[in-house]
Amino acid sequence: MSSRWASIRFTVNGQSRTVHAPPMKRLLDVLREDLHLTGAKEGCGEGECGSCSVRMNGELVNSCLIPVLQAEGAQIQTVEGLAPAIDSGGALHSLQEAFLQCGGAQCGICTPGMLMAAAQLLERNPHPSREEIREGLGGNLCRCTGFARIFASVLAASTHAGSEKKPDAR
Amino acid sequence: MRGNPEAHELIAPGSLAAVLHLLASEPGAWTPIAGGTELMVAHAAGRLTARKLVSLWNIPDLRFIRVEANSIAVGAGATFIDLRRNAAVAAELPLLAQAAGWIGSIANQSRATLGGNLVNGSPAADSSPALLAYDARIELVSIRGSRTVPYDKFHTGYKRNLLAPDELLFAVHLPRRFARHRGYLRKVGTRRAMAIAKVALAATALIENETVAEIRLGAASLAPFPTRLYRTEESILGNAITEETICAARTAVLAEAAPIDDIRSAAEFRRRVAANLVEEFLRELMKPEPRP
Amino acid sequence: MSNAAKTRPQTRIVGAPVPRKEGIDKLVGRAQYVDDLTREGMWYGATVRSTIPRGNIRSITFDPHIDWNEFTVVTAKDIPGKNHIELIVADQPCLADGRVNHCEEPILLLAHPxxxxxxxxxAAIKVDYDPLPAVFSIEESEAQKEIILGEDNLIKSFTLEKGDVDSVWATAAHIVEGEYRTGPQEHLYIENNGMIAEWSAGDGITVWGSLQCPFYVHKALRAVFDLPDEKVRVIQTETGGAFGGKEDYPSILASHAGLLAMKSGRTVKMVYDRMEDLAATTKRHPSRVRHRTALDKDGKLLAMEIDLATDGGAYSTLSATVLSRATLHACGPYVCPNVRVRSRAWATNHVPYGAFRGFGAPQAIFAMERHMDEIAAALHLEPVELRRRNFLHQGNRNATDQLMREPVMLDKLLDRALAESDYPAKRARFARENQTNPLKRGLGIAAFYHGSGFTGSGELYLNSLAGIDVTADDKVRVLVSNTEFGQGTNTILTQIAAEALNLDFSDVTMAPADTAHIPNSGPTVASRTSMVVGRIIERASLQLLALLRERAGLGEQYPREEFFAACNRYRAAHGKVESLCRYEAPPGIQWDDATYHGEAYGAYAWAVYVAQVAVDTVTYSAEVEDFWAVQEVGRVLHPVLAMGQIEGGVAQGIGFALYEKVVLENGRMANNQMTNYIMPTAEDVPPIHVVFEEIPFCYGGYGAKGIGELPHDGPAPAILNAIRDATGVPFNAIPLLPEDLFAALAAREPIAEPAAL
Structure with a gap:
């Protein structure tokens, strides 16, 4: 074995973390195994399905394609960081609330990645068109929904602010 | 996950100079890895043969887009998201900006780099047709110095290129002289997103006095590496766009294209679609230029 | 959404878009899927698989460079019980013993920390084989040159006969023939198959995993380990999609993980990666359906003769029941006095094919509905008109002579679909525009029905037991073996109980899907959960109320506190508060398995789908631009979940038709990666317009009929009919990829000539 383990420091969901790992270990495995953040999932291991999506330094990334050494110093956000106070009675993120109301999650396995892609999209483009939503979520495969409820959820979240209208189920 | 992370070494020297010294000290021993969208896929499949890897990710010396007097220089470490967000690229190199959006998905575009796409050298590389259509030159660098070569001479065979063992791809230089050219870009993939090109074509042409004064046809998936369709260009150059020109161009494409049958498509399909794309471009040229 | 709302019985929770029961857990990353679980000291398991499609194992060599003492190695000889997977016919080994019959067949298991x-x-284990000739197609199997299963390669056959088909041909005004094919389709659930197993001499075997049918796995483990019921325990973890793909395969994986756990004395986790899952687990059965149809001069069906064949793969698995459903859906929702359907499932040396949403019906309906458009063309009738002249109505009998007792509103569904899609005006416009536009547009329709629940007497054999209990902390729990894997089981069944008990939605939860604590209410398949199990839960809830009124003083009207107080009084007196009911068949159900006559299904869901497709003559690609799905599924219990079922099924149907090709080379899936097996992405799925008409079905849970499988039946034929409309070319096989369109469209023009722009 030629690998020397490295100490790698980064911030996950606002908390500073240090892990000791082989530098070629995938960020996905570090999150799931070393940090017990199992929200990000492995669907394909080759950057095709997006279920491992997290945000790193403000960009959407597939954590299965990132050697953890390249996350040194990075700011990482996972699905667990969207509603950090949920376990102590805090509120859902507006996207999570919209997914709940509009049926954006079915089996739930793509949902953490889908939420991160949607969060990335809305941060850069708070009022996306249907085409922009399709593109923003194009790398996140969902086999249950046919994407329609997910589009509805993202649209609802994007119009959420300042609107009395409940997210439209259609 | 079929690869074993402990079987690979990965270091991140952090600067271009340090990486070049490392490559020079043990030529051929170190494999550069940038955004990992190719090598990490091989790693997961247990197919990554490189044992020693050196990270190029986020090295500032490599991640830049500079507008210079006669060209736009894109650092090899610029990601496709960088390209898509750059105003100068959008304004002057729309085919490249659009092709950047072809790469996988947003999550791939945020990691995949222009240099990585070219060095990987897939025949289906998404950025290559646009670079060929824009007559790009590429700059290679080592501790011995740097050299600049036309991009269309960079690939020398299937997944082979001009890079010496101690060299890195440093930047792509795109001449700023395509403002008057008409452009065309189309990818025929397996689906709309997350698709590998079965055929792709990027083209630029300059029409003067109703004849074709300049034309460049950059194609993916028609040869062992991305390539210009020179003989097809010759069949068009200097001619007015007529039905005869179109027929001659189609014949030239069919003769020139050398695609393969593989798991994603068939050679005959690729040849015929390539001819159709060239025809579609020529027919667009027949119409008056759209005014912005 | 529904125009039957006025006649709907008043309900508070059923019919309301309550939030998905386990929704928040899934949205915050808290839901625990099998690969999210670890156990102290857990080992991992892996499988050594056959690399050839058929042959005898000559030797197995272990590379001496590896210290095998570190590993647990399991072979067929370690199996304490029967070396087969219990399902219908016991012909599939748990581990190959001397012989392999398909690529990727499991031979040997390894575990290591x-x-x-x-x-x-x-990779360091080498298996040498004496290869045998292999069979890779329906045609090779039916030729019987090489016998690979039983005496004739036949897994199962059925004949369905009505009237006298042979008397019609000589005098019919029209006879139209056609052959239609469908390819294998992968489920592509985003969560791969996975299982964790523990074994102890005292408690026997316990498994946790991603699965649809806990008692199928339970039955398989009992046989492999030769253990009594109480020493086998199966617990479903959160399951990331299934679609039929986790109906039978988890029995194999649970057996494997269990064997490794038993021999190693460790907890063992086996989770497939995508490449292994794609290559080794089940797919939808490929099919070939031949139609010969007689019609009178007015376009009324006189006779249908249908020859239906499927590729079942190397072992029987579920092929017989898939074939049964295909047979029963082969004639479509039409009146035809004379019918003969002969169907056969053939063995090949492919990985066994299995259950996939629709379970044979999508294959049969693809053929029937494509064929209807070919009949229409032959008779110079509009496809819409031909269907209208032959639709089943209330009071008619279908191919199995089942009387349509309930109202049938196919005409209304068709009218609605035509109106919503603006069908007549659009077809005229497309015909005009197609003359000059390189993009050729077309509209296609499919009309179909889908039987809900198990076939014929199947539900009686299942004899499902389900119910509710009330815990000391004032929670009502639904006790079923029906599982949640995205479709909404948890939400629907708790809605039904809350409604019937007049409680809040939040008062009702699901008991964990753990065979130690739940009754066997049957498998979660066949669009049966809402209709069949939902009805049992409704009855069990009403039964509990009656009990509490009789024995615990519950009043006719009660606030929820009084309900739980009554439960506490009852518990104090009787120990527990539980109400279980068994399945009761609707009256008048008669089914004859021998002749395939009678009431094939308790109820049918009905639909008319319309696809708008654009075929690009530059790239030979076909894209669905717009889609309308109009259906009647009984009462819609949850409007958002129901729409999600339809949209998801339509998207899978689009993939089935235009994108998803399993490339088989020497019996092995060659494109076993997500980058090469192409499912539609968010950018490929068109707007899907969903319309429900509602006719409550009085024997289904709060009026529900089946919904889950229906939407996979219609898209493929509607899309290919639209492509025929757009191009004039009849394409009769799916998946229809651009290369296939190219082969037909480009063949019409010399290659160097300009494309028809």
Whole structure:
């Protein structure tokens, strides 16, 4: 074995973390195994399905394609960081609330990645068109929904602010 | 996950100079890895043969887009998201900006780099047709110095290129002289997103006095590496766009294209679609230029 | 959404878009899927698989460079019980013993604490074979040159006969023939198959995993380990999609993980990666359907003769029941006095094909509905008109002579679909525009029905038991073996109980899907959960109320506190508060398995789908631009979940038709990666317009009929009919990829000539 383990420091969901790992270990495995953040999932291991999506330094990334050494110093956000106070009675993120109301999650396995892609999209483009939503979520495969409820959820979240209208189920 | 992370070494020297010294000290021993969208896929499949890897990710010396007097220089470490967000690229190199959006998905575009796409050298590389259509030159660098070569001479065979063992791809230089050219870009993939090109074509042409004064046809998936369709260009150059020109161009494409049958498509399909794309471009040229 | 709302019985929770029961857990990343679980000291398991499609194992060699003492190695000889997977016919080994019959067949199992070392070890085991000739198609199998299963390669056959088909041909005004094919389709659930197993001499075997049918796995483990019921325990973990793909395969994986756990004395986790899952697990059965149809001069069906064949793969698995459903859906929702359907499932040396949403019906309906458009063309009738002249109505009998007792509103569904899609005006416009536009647009329709629940007497055999209990902390729990894997089981069944008990939605939860604590209410398949199990839960809830009124003083009207107080009084007196009911068949159900006559299904869901497709003559690609799905599924219990079922099924149907090709080379899936097996992405799925008409079905849970499988039946024929409309070319096989369109469209023009722009 030629690998020397490295100490790698980064911030996950606002908390500073240090892990000791082989530098070629995938960020996905570090999150799931070393940090017990199992929200990000492995669907394909080759950057095709997006279920491992997290945000790193403000960009959407597939954590299965990132050697953890390249996350040194990075700011990482996972699905667990969207509603950090949920376990102590805090509120859902507006996207999570919209997914709940509009049926954006079915089996739930793509949902953490889908939420991160949607969060990335809305941060850069708070009022996306249907085409922009399709593109923003194009790398996140969902086999249950046919994407329609997910589009509805993202649209609802994007119009959420300042609107009395409940997210439209259609 | 079929690869074993402990079987690979990965270091991140952090600067271009340090990486070049490392490559020079043990030529051929170190494999550069940038955004990992190719090598990490091989790693997961247990197919990554490189044992020693050196990270190029986020090295500032490599991640830049500079507008210079006669060209736009894109650092090899610029990601496709960088390209898509750059105003100068959008304004002057729309085919490249659009092709950047072809790469996988947003999550791939945020990691995949222009240099990585070219060095990987897939025949289906998404950025290559646009670079060929824009007559790009590429700059290679080592501790011995740097050299600049036309991009269309960079690939020398299937997944082979001009890079010496101690060299890195440093930047792509795109001449700023395509403002008057008409452009065309189309990818025929397996689906709309997350698709590998079965055929792709990027083209630029300059029409003067109703004849074709300049034309460049950059194609993916028609040869062992991305390539210009020179003989097809010759069949068009200097001619007015007529039905005869179109027929001659189609014949030239069919003769020139050398695609393969593989798991994603068939050679005959690729040849015929390539001819159709060239025809579609020529027919667009027949119409008056759209005014912005 | 529904125009039957006025006549709907008043309900508070059923019919309301309550939030998905387990929704928040899934949205915050808290839901625990099998690969999210670890156990102290857990080992990992891996599988050594056949690399050839058929042959005898000559030798197995272990590379001496590896210290095999670190590993647990399991072969067929370690199996304490029967070396087969219990399902219908016991012909599939748990581990190959001397002979392999398909690529990727499991031969040997390994366990080790380091999952990376495990993969090196798998690669260091060499299996040598004496290969035998293999069979890779329906045609090769029916030729019987090589016998690979039983005496004739036949897994199962059915004949369905009505009237006298042979008397019609000589005098019919029209006879139209056609052959239609469908390819294998992968479920592509985003969560791969996975299982964790523990074994102890005292407690026997316990498994946790991603699965649809806990009692199928239970039955399989009982046989493999030769254990009594109480020493086998199966617990479903959160399941990331299934679509039929986790109906039978988890029995194999649970057996494997269990064998490794037993021999190693460790907890063992086996989770497939995508490449292994794609290559080794089940797919939808490929099919070939031949139609010969007689019609009178007015376009009324006189006779249908249908020859239906499927590729079942190397072992029987579920092929017989898939074939049964295909047979029963082969004639479509039409009146035809004379019918003969002969169907056969053939063995090949492919990985066994299995259950997939629709379960044979999508294959049969693809053929029937494509064929209807070919009949229409032959008779110079509009496809819409031909269907209208032959639709089943209330009071008619279908192909199995089942009387349509309930109202049938096919005409209304068709009218609605035509109106919503603006069908007549659009077809005229497309015909005009197609003359000059390189993009050729067309509209296609499919009309179909889908039987809800198990076939014929199947539900009686299942004899499902389900119910509710009330815990001391004032929670009502639904006790079923029906599982949640995205479709909404948890939400629908708790809605039904809350409604019937006049409680809040939040008062009702699901008991964990753990065979130690739940009754066997049957498998979660066949669009049966809402209709069949939902009805049992409704009855069990009403039964509990009656009990509490009789024995615990519950009043006719009660606030929820009084309900739980009554439960506490009852518990104090009787120990527990539980109400279980068994399935009761609707009256008048008669089914004859021998002749395939009678009430094939308790109820049918009905639909008319319209696809708008654009075929690009430059790239030979076909894209669905717009889609309308109009259906009647009984009462819609949850409007958002129901729409999600339809949209998801339509998207899978679009993939089935235009994108998803399993490339088989020497019996092995060659494109076993997500980058090469192409499912539609968010950018490929068009707007899907969903319309429900509602006719409550009085024997279904709060009026529900089946919904889950229906939407996979219609898209493929509607899309290919639209392509025929757009191009004039009849395409009769799916998946229809651009290369296939190219072969037909480009053949019409000399290659160097300009494309028809």
């Amino acid at each position: 380091d999952r990376h070392k495990l993969l090196e070890a798998v």
